[in-house]
Structures are given as structure tokens and as C-alpha cells.
Amino acid sequence: MRKYLYPIFLIPFILLGCSAETDNKPISAVERIKEEKAIQPSVDGMKSALLSNGMLVPLGDVSIPVDNPMEQEVLELGRILFFDSRLSGNNEISCATCHDPEKGYGDDRPTFEKVDGDDGARNSPTIINSGYYSTYFWDGRASSLEEQALGPIQNPDEMDQSLDELLIELRAVKGYEDLFASAFEDGITENNIAKALAAFQRLIVVKDTPYDQFLNGDPEALTDQEVRGLNLFAGKAFCSTCHNGENLSDNQYYNIGINTDDVGRFAVTGDESDIGRIRTPSLYGITHTEPYMRDGSLATLEEVIDYYDRGGDGHPNTSFFMKQFMNPLGLTEEEKDDLLAFLEVLGGEPPVYTKPELP
Numbered sequence: 066m067r068k069y070l071y072p073i074f075l076i077p078f079i080l081l082g083c084s085a086e087t088d089n090k091p092i093s094a095v096e097r098i099k100e101e102k103a104i105q106p107s108v109d110g111m112k113s114a115l116l117s118n119g120m121l122v123p124l125g126d127v128s129i130p131v132d133n134p135m136e137q138e139v140l141e142l143g144r145i146l147f148f149d150s151r152l153s154g155n156n157e158i159s160c161a162t163c164h165d166p167e168k169g170y171g172d173d174r175p176t177f178e179k180v181d182g183d184d185g186a187r188n189s190p191t192i193i194n195s196g197y198y199s200t201y202f203w204d205g206r207a208s209s210l211e212e213q214a215l216g217p218i219q220n221p222d223e224m225d226q227s228l229d230e231l232l233i234e235l236r237a238v239k240g241y242e243d244l245f246a247s248a249f250e251d252g253i254t255e256n257n258i259a260k261a262l263a264a265f266q267r268l269i270v271v272k273d274t275p276y277d278q279f280l281n282g283d284p285e286a287l288t289d290q291e292v293r294g295l296n297l298f299a300g301k302a303f304c305s306t307c308h309n310g311e312n313l314s315d316n317q318y319y320n321i322g323i324n325t326d327d328v329g330r331f332a333v334t335g336d337e338s339d340i341g342r343i344r345t346p347s348l349y350g351i352t353h354t355e356p357y358m359r360d361g362s363l364a365t366l367e368e369v370i371d372y373y374d375r376g377g378d379g380h381p382n383t384s385f386f387m388k389q390f391m392n393p394l395g396l397t398e399e400e401k402d403d404l405l406a407f408l409e410v411l412g413g414e415p416p417v418y419t420k421p422e423l424p
């Protein structure tokens with residue numbers, strides 16, 4: 066619940082539009098909060114304030130569903146399936162085609178390449194730390210990695226394979242019968258394909274970064290510049306309004322102003338206020354996963370910072386918070402450098418799984 070305290074605290078100020086007198090000039094509550102956030106204390110002062118900031122939480126272990134424990138046989142099978150292009154209709158596309166371990170588990174493209182060679186609708190998101198989300202896809206239309214896994218296999222633009230056919234194909238491979246039998250009691254089923262893929266993806270984690278070490282009590286884990294960047298992230302730049310808590314995602318949906326016809330969360334809820342809203346992505350592993358945003362429209366982290374600094378690109382349904390507080394942010398060049406230095410800390414070193422021998 067803690068993460069909700071902050072926005073709730075702001076609401077009375079905004080609704081009442083209360084104003085204060087400073088230098089005989091009336092300023093709005095929004096301006097006052099922005100001015101307070103802009104005050105930069107000493108690095109030591111920042112450190113103690115950051116350590117008591119409830120929005121910032123070090124990342125713990127990924128939670129494992131009781132009905133899909135991380136057993137060695139399941140993980141091995143999951144890794145094999147992840148790299149096996151026989152899961153696709155034309156036998157040419159595997160999960161790793163778009164979630165390539167060498168490319169930060171993305172594909173380095175703005176949007177994915179469809180089976181027919183055209184550009185797909187959305188960016189292939191990284192699957193680093195995807196085990197920590199409570200909803201999946203940019204619009205949150207799946208609610209577990211198990212539920213998510215069968216989506217891309219059947220999607221006509223992605224792997225274009227019917228599950229019935231896939232089961233027939235896999236059962237015809239002698240090696241798969243053995244692999245499934247040793248991992249699961251009931252052998253080759255849709256459910257078990259999903260479970261194995263989900264379990265394997267829970268291994269792909271970036272944690273224990275210097276940011277986590279800092280929050281876990283090592284005051285020297287971050288350089289002074291990185292501390293200033295984190296202070297901006299949680300203060301003047303307002304990033305932790307949405308990128309907060311474990312995994313730096315509040316698992317909520319916002320429209321940050323990207324100019325696109327992609328309706329985002331609206332496709333799931335049918336609620337017009339959800340047009341263009343997207344689930345807040347995690348920022349762990351972020352240095353490995355360019356280009357950014359659901360349409361891949363921002364090529365670098367510098368571009369992302371400039372984007373937020375200018376208050377987004379003015380989509381008509383831009384989230385209230387961005388319009389009120391981040392329009393524009395007014396970061397100096399030095400502050401942008403500091404913020405970038407902090408984001409780079411979150412990159413970490415994701416484990417790079419290579420293609421195993423296929424049955």
C-alpha cells in the first residue's frame with residue numbers, strides 16, 4: 066500500500082488548487098511541489114533521505130508458483146523449447162528470435178519482424194525480470210508467465226502455430242517424449258509447454274545491482290554522481306512516481322504521451338480513459354534493451370531522458386500526472402548526465418543462456 070501514499074498525498078493540493086505566497090508572487094501547489102523537489106542537498110543528505118524513501122525497495126527473489134517449482138528437468142526442457150524454432154508454424158522462428166539473449170532478450174528492432182517480413186505492431190520487450198510482473202504484455206492482457214507463453218506460439222504474426230499441430234509435432238520427436246516425461250507426470254501437454262517456458266524465463270534476472278546494494282545498507286555502493294541521479298529519479302524528475310517498488314514497476318498503466326494510434330490498455334478494458342496506456346516497464350537490465358518504448362521510438366537512454374524532460378509528445382490522453390508535473394521537467398545538462406549515470410547502474414549483467422542441443 067505504501068506506494069499509493071505519495072500520489073494520494075498530492076491530490077488535495079491539486080484539487081483545491083491551493084496557492085502560496087513567495088516573494089509576493091502567488092505560486093500554485095504544483096509549482097511549490099516542483100520547487101521543493103528541485104532543492105538539492107549535499108550527497109550525504111541525499112543518501113539518508115533516499116534510504117528512508119519507501120518507494121525505493123531492493124529487489125528480492127522472484128516468486129515461484131507452487132504448482133511450477135524450479136526443478137532442474139523443467140528448467141532444461143524450458144531452455145530447449147525457448148530456442149527451438151519447431152515451435153513455430155514455418156519452423157523458422159523461436160522465442161529467442163525476438164527475445165535474443167545476445168540482444169538483452171529483445172531483438173534490437175523498433176518493432177518485431179512479422180512472419181511475412183513486415184514490421185510488427187510493437188517492440189519486442191525484454192524478458193529480463195519478467196518473472197516479477199503481475200501482468201504481462203505492454204497492455205497487461207495476460208496475468209502469469211504460464212498464461213503468456215502460449216500467446217506468441219499461436220499469434221499469426223509471431224510464431225503462427227496451432228497448439229494441436231504443435232503437440233503432434235513434439236510427440237513425434239523421440240527426445241521430447243523423454244524430456245517431458247522426466248519433467249512432468251503427464252508428459253507432452255499444452256500446459257507443460259507453458260510451464261517449462263515460464264520456469265526457464267524466471268531464471269533471467271538482473272538483481273543485486275549497486276542500487277540494490279545501496280538500499281541494502283552499503284552507502285558506498287553508488288558514486289556521488291549516481292546518488293545525485295537517484296535523487297533526481299526519486300525527486301525532481303518524478304520517475305519513481307511510476308517506476309517504484311520491487312523491480313521499479315508499479316504494475317499500473319499510464320499514457321506517457323507517445324504519439325501513436327496504439328490504444329494500449331484500452332484493448333483490454335474498453336475504458337476510454339485507458340487509451341494509449343501501457344504497463345510501467347521495469348528498468349532492470351535497461352542498458353541492454355534499446356530501442357525503448359512499446360513502439361521502439363526512442364533509440365537511446367539519452368533520448369528517453371530528453372523525452373521525459375520535454376514532457377512527452379502530447380498524446381491527447383497523456384496521463385494527468387505527466388501533464389501537471391513533467392511538462393516540462395527543466396533538467397539541466399548536468400542533471401541529465403546524473404540521471405543517465407543512475408539508469409546505467411540498473412543495467413547489471415543478465416545471464417546469457419546459449420542455445421542447447423535440441424532433441
Ligand code: HEC
Pocket residue numbers: 147152158159160161162163164177178179185187188189190191192195198200201202203204210213214217218222223224262266
Ligand atoms: C516474432 C517475435 C516474437 C516471438 C517469436 C516471441 N515473442 Fe514474446 N513478445 C514479442 C512482442 C512484440 C511482445 C509484446 C507484445 C504486446 O505487448 O502486445 C512480446 C511479449 C512477451 C512477453 C511479455 C513481457 C512483458 O514485459 O510483459 C513475454 C514473457 C514473452 N514475449 C515471451 C515469449 C516466449 C516464451 C516466446 C516463445 C514461445 C515468445 N515470447 C516469442 C515478440 C515475440
Ligand code: HEC
Pocket residue numbers: 298302303304305306307308318319320321323343344345346347348351354356357358359360369370373374384386387408
Ligand atoms: C506516469 C508514469 C511514469 C513516469 C512518471 C515515468 N515513467 Fe518511464 N515509463 C512509463 C510507462 C507507462 C512506460 C512505457 C511507455 C510506452 O512504451 O508507451 C515507460 C517507459 C520507460 C522506459 C523504457 C522502457 C522500455 O523497456 O522500453 C524508460 C527507460 C523509462 N520509462 C524511464 C523513466 C525515467 C528515467 C523517468 C523519469 C524521468 C520515467 N520513466 C518516468 C511510466 C512512467
